[in-house]
Amino acid sequence: MYANLNAGAIGVRADLPQTIEYARRNGFGGIDFSIVEAAGLAKAHSVGYVKELFERAQVRPGSFGFPVEFRKDEAAWREGLAALPDQAKLAAALGCSRTATWLLPGSDERDFLENFRFHVARLGPAAQILADHGIRLGLEFIGPKTLRTRFKHRFIYTLEGMLALGAAMNTGNVGLLLDIWHLYTSYGSNDQVRELRNEDVVVVHINDAPAGVPVDEQLDQVRALPGETGVLDLAGFLQALQAIGYDGPVTAEPFSQRVREMAPDAAVQATAAAVDQVWQEAGLGALGKRAA
Numbered sequence: 001m002y003a004n005l006n007a008g009a010i011g012v013r014a015d016l017p018q019t020i021e022y023a024r025r026n027g028f029g030g031i032d033f034s035i036v037e038a039a040g041l042a043k044a045h046s047v048g049y050v051k052e053l054f055e056r057a058q059v060r061p062g063s064f065g066f067p068v069e070f071r072k073d074e075a076a077w078r079e080g081l082a083a084l085p086d087q088a089k090l091a092a093a094l095g096c097s098r099t100a101t102w103l104l105p106g107s108d109e110r111d112f113l114e115n116f117r118f119h120v121a122r123l124g125p126a127a128q129i130l131a132d133h134g135i136r137l138g139l140e141f142i143g144p145k146t147l148r149t150r151f152k153h154r155f156i157y158t159l160e161g162m163l164a165l166g167a168a169m170n171t172g173n174v175g176l177l178l179d180i181w182h183l184y185t186s187y188g189s190n191d192q193v194r195e196l197r198n199e200d201v202v203v204v205h206i207n208d209a210p211a212g213v214p215v216d217e218q219l220d221q222v223r224a225l226p227g228e229t230g231v232l233d234l235a236g237f238l239q240a241l242q243a244i245g246y247d248g249p250v251t252a253e254p255f256s257q258r259v260r261e262m263a264p265d266a267a268v269q270a271t272a273a274a275v276d277q278v279w280q281e282a283g284l285g286a287l288g289k290r291a292a
Helices: 018-028 035-044 047-057 073-096 113-134 161-170 180-184 190-194 234-243 265-279
Strands: 002-005 030-033 059-067 097-103 138-142 175-181 199-206 250-251
Touching: 002 059, 002 265, 018 030, 018 035, 018 047, 018 138, 018 265, 030 035, 030 250, 035 047, 035 059, 035 073, 035 138, 047 161, 059 113, 059 199, 073 234, 097 199, 113 138, 113 161, 113 265, 138 161, 138 199, 161 180, 175 180, 180 190, 180 199, 190 234, 199 234, 234 250, 234 265, 250 265
Parallel strands: 002 030, 002 250, 030 059, 059 097, 097 138, 138 175, 175 199, 199 250
Antiparallel strands: none
């Protein structure tokens, strides 16, 4: 596994070349990126040009944002689905085999069974297109009670539930976007992570939780840099991932106002330092630039 940079998650606005350069300068092994932006660069220059941006910096295309709008009306979903084959082909050409998205833990319109069927119907065809190009899809469960209780009907908010949804798509390439924050707020554990297989985990997010706040009162987008508060057992989490042979990107997603208010260079540097610290506390050495 390797440390991966998502510039937007720390409040840094940067295009693809800038993000790659931030990652190169700060020891990140990969980045998250927009496949739509990459397609625009490939059209303006070439696929080789985009590929060279990564290769010259020795930075991987860690994962791309899932581009299909499946939550809204059918027309928007079908439009995204129609564009996906070319996007998946480009991602594969760039050497990127991972994409991920999140699912709300409830609905005001659909009960649990209806919502389960809805997501299988909407995400299954996209997952098959991705599978045809050797790309895996990670689904993120959202844990906080403060969010899931807002909905009339509850939906999946646990690790086991999201694995079951992925399996129901029957495409063989759907796994987890595993965020330690959501594992914590859903009362999951690192022992559960140790029971997974590498192929179950597509993308990983790390962060920390505000101190002094009960689990059921944690707010979804109020977090901290990895290791900042010590509430979450990040060392144990990373060790569990190492134990199952996880070989993908590990991305800091702190949703920290303090970090957002930093200058871009400072925000990336602070994030790199935080990831480096928890990496070393887990006994994984310095900041992970190569897969372990």
